[in-house]
Amino acid sequence: MEHKLLNGNQAAALAVKLARVQIVCAYPITPQTSLVENIAEMWSRGQFPGEYVSVESEYSALSYLIGAGYAGARTFTATSCQGLAYMHELLHWSAGARLPMVMVNVNRTMGAPWSLETDQLDSLSQRDTGWMQFYCADVQEIIDTVLFAFCLVEEAKIPCMVSYDGFILSHTYEAVKLPTQEQVDAFLPLPPGEPLVAPSRPETIQPVCDWKVMSRAVQSRHREMSALFPFIREMGKRFQQIFERPFSPLEAVDLHEAETVIVAAGAVSQTVKSVLPFLNQNGSRKGLLRLFLFRPLPQQEIAGMLSAAGIKKVVVIDRNLSSGTGGIFAQELRALLQKSSFGGRVYELNLAGGVDLTKEMLARGLAKIENGADAGEEEIIWGVDL
Amino acid sequence: MIETPVGSFTSEELMLSGHNACPGCGAALVVRYLVKEVGQKALIVIPASCWSIISGVVPLRCLETTVLHCPFPAAAAVGAGLKKGLYALGDKKTQVIVLAGDGGTFDIGLQGLSGAAERNEDILFICYDNEAYMNTGMQKSSATPYGSLSTTTPAPRIKSNPKKDILKIIASHRIPYAATATIAFPEDMGYKFRRAMEIEGFRFLHILTPCPQGWGSPVEKTVELSRSAVLTGIFPLLEVENGRSYTLNYVPDNFIPVQEYLKPQKRFSFLKEEDLQVVENEIASTWEELLLQAERNKAASES
Known part of the structure; x- marks a missing residue:
């Protein structure tokens, strides 16, 4: 394990790389921008194992991940404040579609007026979309949580948002322990990469349904998310074994x-x-x-x-x-x-x-x-x- | 005379009977031909539109291929992400087709569509255009033509702006292939499906689909209206390669009178004589531009 001086956005970008994410799709927004730039930089130099796509809006970024999720890919996006709000209907949709995806949200005030200060109302306004939510306290925890989140979403088939304070964490450098690729691979093996859909297996995904289907779907989302604590404890122990740091909710x-x-x-x-x-x-x-x-x-x-x-x-x-x-x-x-x-x-x-x-x-x-x-x-x- | 190569369709049906389309639905015909042509080679992404319903309500479905429904403005990006994801995981063959209505193309889906076109995402985006929000009972879209009634442009304040030129807008992204088609010319449409499926990169098809419910036309007139849209010059059949090279598939010596297209449709019942002149002028200037463009392309290819 290497000791590095990183800010929150650099840490998140490196965690995404270590997680061997296959599709990253994002739109830049202050104070998340340097996270996306870090990934773009690694991708451009051939140091990022997955695909990185720069789209025209946050709305398309999350839509893109929905598509890539159906293809069976491990996916990631990042945003902040207005960008997260712009994604709103897709947060509901991706949770309803039970797609595993991880998003970083760098907490920032919602306008108006414009402000760059940190405030949690952006992510808390998305509280009821059916996404899991973490609030990180330091830069080390950003790395750890991004890695843990992938493990969690792939188990639960519920997407997860990792939030941290704009500037206070996104732009402040801290000494962190950067895991090795071997450690991350041991904790987070790649999913099988099987597409969820194929033209030769005719089916209709997310069609119009009646209240019985819908009620059961929302009920099972709630129950399954609420029942994740034993898994989180178990994976917390595994996290401790591999990374020699605790991980507790x-x-x-x-x-x-x-x-x-x-x-x-x-x-x-x-x-x-x-x-x-x-x-x-x-x-x-x-x-x-x-x-x-x-x-x-x-x-x-x-x-x-x-x-x-x-x-x-x-x-x-x-x-x-x-x-x-x-x-x-x-x-x-x-x-x-x-x-x-x-x-x-x-x-x-x-x-x-x-x-x-x-x-x-x-x-x-x-x-x-x-x-x-x-x-x-x-x-x-x-x-x-x- | 339609000057595109003629092909034939398989007699096999991948769109089953008992679907949810209204009688005389043009959009149903498009997809019937589409799935005959693409078979089970493609995944079909559908945003909110008539086809959200036509494809079937749980537990029914009418297509013998896979359909993914998605939010209204999201289709182009969902389709692009799906294709990119398949590609990243090693499936380079499966095609992705987005099937959107005019609302999901001209209006609420335009930003994502433009983004996907600019990135030259490897998908085929098909707009079936019935010229209003027909699934919810004919509210105006920016594909609604000048002079049309709708529930949100009720008489006497009928739609007073022209229809958006979506083909030009999307072709201007310099995508490899963009074309128009309509159901009265199935061979031409089938040829364009095949052509689009063979090209890599972003492909766009704009297909006019009469809607008896919304247009206020007899259900048995759907194909006739589709034909007269072309014969009046209102809906030109054409292909655009790389945003610059125009091919006109049908250039008549004389257009038939616009009234043959407009009169059978109740949505145009409030058009006055002077409004007809506006429609005719619009056709004339559109064609003037198109012929000039095609001639330029021809001259360029000859030199």
């Missing part, structure tokens, strides 16, 4: 004896993790629960962890906002905690629009909660006001 830090648990997803969780000692220096007991795999959501595991006796407060940090309700992760946490014995309260710290959270801001936000002061009528602590 949730990360818990200092949860034992915690009174307040901060829940976060993406790069901001690393900020929280690194300032926990600072936050706990006066004897307060705060822990972190990092959401990594968001669809399927490990509901039971989260509920179990947060139902521990001492936990009084859950503070959810959302880099997204559903206007008229609040942060989406906070809503999801409230919904799942309804089914648990958690008796405390869920608070929201909202960074929507690209607020960069510093340790002082976090401390001020948590102090507001500690002091018992309500966040105001809306019950949201706004990062922009801290």
Whole structure:
């Protein structure tokens, strides 16, 4: 295993190469652009094993993968914000068609107005399309998750989106362990490459159907996605054996004896993790629960962890906002905690629009909660006001 | 006289009876001939269109080959990805045909179609053009001709813009082969299917398919209307190679009067005398351009 200094987009591009992806089809968009450029560069120099196709829109990029998926190819695309929104109907279609494909989405604010800051509303707006979703916290995890995602989609026949923070991860260099091709081949053998369709086997794919066929199809998608956790655990062990790093859908830090648990997803969780000692220096007991795999959501595991006796407060940090309700992760946490014995309260710290959270801001936000002061009528602590 | 080589069709039917097309459907005839010609050599990609329904509702199907349905604007890219995927996995033989209506070609599918044409993707894109959104009850498309009624251009504010010149638009991408055809000339159409299947790269066929339901024409007049569309000069039969080289397959000495095409169709019932002049002028200038183009090509090939 080689140590390299890579930014998130370079890391993703190398993971795609190591995964021996057969068809990459994409359209450039800030801040994803350098990912596509990296793949194009490797492809142009004959260093990329698959085909790379540059199309005229994100809409065609995902359509292309749908076609290539029926041919039995391992496929990849990448996008961000408006591009992901432009793909929307095809996200539904590809999930409904049960095609294994992996997409990187580099989280960026949705216009208007134009902004380049990081925000998770782009991918969270696609929450209900039937795609699996991961939110990476550092550059190493981008490599690991892209590789893991291929393993997952080919087992589940459900597509998977790997999201990470625009610029904060896409353009920031970190020292990472780059797996060898032998390691990746051992973890992720190529699929048999059998086309799903052939003219000599007459059939109609995705024809008009009645409600019974449709209802069973959506039900089985839900059930099969929800039942993936044993497979994820098993492959997590295999990942650990081969790459000598853990791979787990949730990360818990200092949860034992915690009174307040901060829940976060993406790069901001690393900020929280690194300032926990600072936050706990006066004897307060705060822990972190990092959401990594968001669809399927490990509901039971989260509920179990947060139902521990001492936990009084859950503070959810959302880099997204559903206007008229609040942060989406906070809503999801409230919904799942309804089914648990958690008796405390869920608070929201909202960074929507690209607020960069510093340790002082976090401390001020948590102090507001500690002091018992309500966040105001809306019950949201706004990062922009801290 | 149609000046294309004449072939014949197999008597074997790969399109079965009991399909969901309306009586007198021109689009059904196109596919019947198409599958006779291509047999089981191709996968057929169909975006939302009449053929989404004609091909059959679960558990029925009417084609003895494989059909993949896809979202409305996606067909060209889905077809291109399918072909590229097959190729990447070592199948260089199986062809991919996209079968789209005029909505999926002229309107919502145009961007993806243009992209696939510009990349010279190795697929055959066939537009069966019934000149409106017929599957959903005749809403206007940009293939709807000047002067036509539709449910979204109801009388008296009938369609006041001309039909988009899709062949010119797509041929202008310098694709190897683009051609028009219509069902009244099946030998010509069959020849163009065969030709298109032999060429590598992006190929485009624009096929006019009368629709009795939408056009308000008697069901038994479908083939006659298809024929008079050609004989009036409204729908020229031609081939364009590499975007520049034009071959006119049918050049009459005299066109028959446009009324022979327009009159049997209720969709044109609000056309006034002066509107007829607009239609005639449009035909005249289209042909003037076409003849000039063909002559230039002829001169160039002779020199």
